[in-house]
Amino acid sequence: MKKKIAILGSTGSIGKTLINIIKQDKKNFEIILLSADENYKELLKQAKFFKVKNLIITNENSYNKAIKDKFSKKINIYNNFNNFRKIFRKKVDYTMSSISGIQGLKPTIEIIKYSNKIAIANKEAIICGWDLIHKELKKYKTEFIPVDSEHFSIWYALKDINKDLIEKIYLTASGGPFLNKPLSKLKNVNYKQAIKHPNWKMGKKISIDSATMMNKVFETIEAKKIFDISYKKLSILIHPKSYVHAIIKLKNGLTKIVVHDTSMKIPIYNSLYSSSKTIISKKIDLKILNNLDFKNIDYKRFPLTKILNILPEKSSLFETILVSINDKLVELFLDNRIKYTDISKKMHNMLRLNSFKKYKIKKVMNIKEIINLNNLIKNRVSLISK
Template sequence: MAVKQILIFGATGSIGKQTLDIILHFKDRFVLRGISGRSRLDSIVEIAEKFRPRFIALPDESSVKYVAERLSYKPEFLIGDEGLAEMASCTEAEIAVIGISGIKGLIPAYYALKTGKRVALANKESIICGGFLLFAEAQRSNGEIIPVDSEHSALFQLLNKERKKFLRKVYLTASGGPFVNWSLEDLDKVTPELALKHPTWKMGEKITIDSATLMNKGFEVIEASILFDLPAEKIEVLIHPQSTIHALVELVDGTILAHLSKPDMRIPLLYALFYPERPMFEEGNLSLSSSLTLNLFPPDFKKFPCLALAYSALKKGHPYPLILEASDEVAVPTFLQGRIKFTEIPKVLEKTLNEFTIMYIPSSVEEILSFHEEVKTYTEEIIKRL
C-alpha cells in the first residue's frame, strides 16, 4: 500500500490530536507532512519534534521565532492566512485534515480542494459560509470532501445514490446537551461553568456552548443540506442522549436505516482517511452483547430557539447561514465572559439575522471573510444595545 502524506490544520486541537494518534498507529500508511497551530506553541514544538513535518504554519513572526528556537531541525515556516493557503496548496500531500475551528478553516479547505486533495473536513464554518465554493473547486479539480463530524460521516455512509433516489428524510441525532431536561425558566440561570459540562463529548469551549444551545445541531442541519443537496424539509433532528445512533435515513417505503457507533471521533476520522477502505480498529467495537438502551425524541424548539433560527437561515439561503454563524462567533464568547445570559444568545442571533443590512452577496473566499467580519462587528453593536 502506498504511504499517504497528510497535512493537519489545527494540529493542537481535539481533531488534530486524534489524527496524530491515528498516524502513530498506522505508520505504514501515513506520514505527517505539515501542521498548523495558533496559540499552543509548546504543543506545536512537541508535535514537530515527534513527527518532523516539513511545513509548519503559524499566525505571525513572533510565533515562528518561539517555535524555531526550540526545534532541533529546520522546517519550512509559513505565516498567516497566506501560509495556510500555501501549505494547503503543497503538491506533496494527498490529504488535508481541517480541524481548525472558525471561519479561517475555509482558507485551507478551499486551497486543498483547488489542488485536488482529499479534505477530511471537521470545520463546520467552511461549509456553512462557503460550501458552494468548496464543491465548485472539488468538481473542477477532482478533489474530495469527506465529512468528519460523526453525524455527517454517518450520512455519507448511509446515503448512496440508490438510497438517495428513494429518500423520504434524514435524521440527525443530538445528545441534547446538559440542559435537555431543564425548564425554560431554569435556562435563564445557566452559567458558563454549567454550560461547559457536556455529557458525552470532550470539545473546545465554543462548540460545547453551541451544543448546549443546540446551535451546533442547527449548524449541522445546514451542513447536511449543503453536503448532501437536501432541502430543509427533508432534514430532522432527534434528541438521543446515548450518542450511539449518529444519523438515520428514512426511505419512501417506510424503511429506516441507522448508523451506530461508539461516540469516538477517531471512528469518522479513520473513515475519512482510509476511504473507501476500512481499517481494523478494536477500540471502536460497540458491544451489543449487553443491554443497550436507545432513546429518541423530538427537540423542544421553544427551549432551544437556536435550532429554529438555523432552519430559518437555511430556507432563506446564502448569505443568511453565514450571518448566523458569524453572529454566533461573537455571542458565545460574550456569554462566556458573563456579559449576556445563556438565553440571550438566540436573541442576539435573531436580531442580527433580522437587522443586518446585506449590501452584497459574498462569492469568493476574500469576500466571505470580509462579510464575516462585518457581521461580527454589527453583532457587537447589538450586544451593546441589549
C-alpha cells in the same frame, strides 16, 4: 509507498485524534505539513516525532517563539497559509482540515488543489463557503469526506443510494447539559455549567453551541449543502445517549440507522483508511439499543432551532450572518457580559432586522466577501448588545 498527509489544525482535538491514529501506523505515512495557531510547543513536538519539514504557525507571537527553537533551523516554518505552492510539489494523498472558525475557510479552499482527498471538520467553512469549496472539489477532482460524526454517518449510509430515494434524514442531538433542567432556571446558568457536555469532550465554544442546540442548526445547514437536499427532508431528534448518529428513511420502505461509539476516532479513522481496514471498538451496547429514548425538539427549551424555519433554500450570505452573530454572542456569554438565555433572545431579535435579512438573497461570490462580512457583523453585534 507511504501515504502523504497534511493536517491543518493538528493541535486541536480533531488534529490530535488523527495524529494518535497515525502514530499506531507510522511506517505507512509521511506528514508533509502540520499547522497550528498558538500551541507551537505541541506542534514542534508533533513535528519532531514525525520528522515533518513544513509547519505553519499563524499566531505571530507563537511563530516568533517557535523559530528560536533549535529544531526550527532544520525545517521550514511559515507564519501564514500563502506558502502552499512552496510546500506541495505535487498532490498529497490526504488532508485533514480541522481549523476552527471562519479563519479555517481560506486555507481549506486553497489546499483542495493540492489534495487527492480532503476531510473537513470545519463547520464554518462548509456553512459559509460550501459553494466555493464544491467548485474547487470539482475543478481539481478532489474527493471530499465530512468528518462531523453526524455527517460522516449520513455520508456512509448514503453510499450507492440515489438521492431521490431519500424521504427524510434525521440528525441526532444529545440535548446537552440542560436537557432536563427547569426552564425557569436557565437564565441563571453560567458558562462552567454550559460547557459540561454529558457525552463529548469538546472546546468551550462548541460546548455552548451544543447546550443551546445552535450546533444542530449548523449541522442541518451543513447536511443540506453537503448532500444537496431540501430543508424539508431534514429533521432533528433528541437522543441523550449519542449512540445513533444518523437515521435515513428511504422511500422504498427501508430505514438505515448508523451507530458508533461516542468517539471522533471512528469517523476520522474511516476517512483516512478504506472501509476494509479494521479498528478496535466497543461491543454493541444492548442496554442503550433497548433504551434509545428519542424525542422531538422542545422549542421552548431550544428556541434557536426555530431558525431552521426561516432559512432560504438557496445558499446565501445569510449563513455567514448566522455564524457571525452566534460567534459573538457566545463570546459575550463566555465573558459574562450576557446571560445564557440572552444568546437565543438576541439572535432572534437581530435576525428580524432588515439590515440582516437582506443577505438571504445575496449569493456568495468569494472568500474575501465572507471574511469581511464576518468582521462587520461581529462589530455590529458588539454595539447592539451593549
